[in-house]
Amino acid sequence: MFADCYRDKKVFITGHTGFKGSWLSLWLSQLSAKVYGYALAPLEGERSHYAQLALPIESTMADIRDFARLSAALQEASPEIVFHLAAQPLVLESYRDPLNTWNTNVMGTVNLLEACRHVPSVKAVVVITTDKCYQNQEWPWGYREVDALGGHDPYSASKAAAELVAASYRASFSSAHRPQPLLIATARAGNVIGGGDWAQDRLVPDAVRAVQAAKPVxxxxxxxxxxxxxxxxxxxxxxxxxxxxxxxxxxxAKAWNVGPSERDVASVAAVLDGMAEHWPALQWQATDASAHETQALRLDSSLIAAELGWHPVWPLSRALFETVAWYQRADSAHLHTLPQLNAYLHDAIDAKLGWAC
Structure with missing residues (x-):
């Protein structure tokens, strides 16, 4: 698996307590990596996939905007690679609190990269942004890595700015005063679904909460x-x-799009209807939009397919099935997270994907 490259490696994850961060922490633990996490602690009383998993990793519960604390944590861990996931990740929240969004997503990325360049052990950084970092033209085709960055709402614009921060550090500081180059890549993923996401104002967790409350989302x-x-x-x-x-x-060391195949680009209504096939109690109704959001967004992932050999494993239908299955047993879902990861790996091996062999 990944040629055992993570075995016994020190890996530092920012945002490890979040939705994607908890899954990534689990996966790296399964790859026998030594995982260090840095993130805000889950709010008291808030559902937390990370807390459910109870992973044996070393955590620093602190703010990505605290440069001194972040630098100290990185120096102490002395990792070889850093995955930067810590962010304010919600569009509507960015309208409610743009200052926090900009500070977290832009200056948080500056803090992370500045700290990394002063830690000699760090060889690589993968900065996670979003497909929303593009200047949206409502095109019926997918955005490519060479297309213009932009963003209407503070979240999207702040992620475009984080891309520029990463590009600047890559161009300016990759070899400065270091024993080896600091290689920096960014990854722009599509709309991510799956078990363990409890964020407000996000489609799947909002739908799950509505089902549990016996009302339409x-x-x-x-x-x-x-x-x-x-x-x-x-x-x-x-x-x-x-x-x-x-x-x-x-x-x-560059920007990469990471999205599904074109057949799995779908409307919000289609996703909800697909979930309802496995969860008939799920109902939805349209309401007035309270803020500007783009109508169409597609992502062209042909570059990562051609150069790194990456391809998606699960079609949208399977992704919806696995997501619903996770939430239907949410009270003991931590017992089902690892089996889902193993099922995904089994299917990747069957698909003869190079990283899974």
Whole structure:
């Protein structure tokens, strides 16, 4: 698996207590990595996939905006690779609190990269942004890595800015005063679904809460089209990119799109209807949109397919099935997270994907 490149490696994850971060922490633990986490602690009384998993990793519960604390944690861990997931990840929250969004997503990335360049052990950094970092033209085709960055809402714009921060550090500081180059890549994933996401104002967890409350979920924009993918899809790409960076592949130190196949680009309504096939209690109704959101968003992932050999494993239908199955047994879902990861790996091996062999 990933040529055993993570075995016994020190890996530092920011945002490890979040949705994607908890899954990534589990996966790296299964790869026998020594995982260090840095993130805000889950709020008291808040559901937490990370807390459910009870992973044996070393955690620092602190703010990515605290440069001194972050630098000290990195120095103490002395990792070889860093995955930067810590962020304010919600569009509507970015309208409610733009200052925190900009500080977290932009200056948090600056803090992380600045700290990394002063830790000699760090060879590679994978910065996680989003498909929303592009200047959206409502095109019926997918955005490519060479397309213009932009963003209407503070979240999207702040992630575009984080891409520029990463590009600047890559160009300016990769070899400055270091025993080996600091290789920096960014990854722009599509709309991620899967068990363990309890965020507000996000489609799947909102739908789950509505089912549990025995009422329809209110949907702002049911015709909006997005590139949906199971959480394990982008994580496999992040790990593959990290593998190449650890091997010293300077050509992998750039921006990468990570999205589903074109057939799995679907409307919000189609996703909800697909979930309802496995969960008949799920009902939805349209409501007025309270803030500007793009209507169409697609992602072209042909570059990572051609150069790194990455391809998605699960189609949207399977992703929806696995997601619903996880939430239907949410009270003991931590017992089902690892089996889902193992099922995904089994299917990746059957598909003869290089990283899974």
């Amino acid at each position: 209110e949907i702002r924009n049911p015709r909006a089209v997005r590139p949906w993918q199971h959480v394990l899809e982008p994580l496999s790409a992040y790990l593959l990119i990290g593998q190449r960076l650890l091997a010293g592949d300077v050509l992998a």
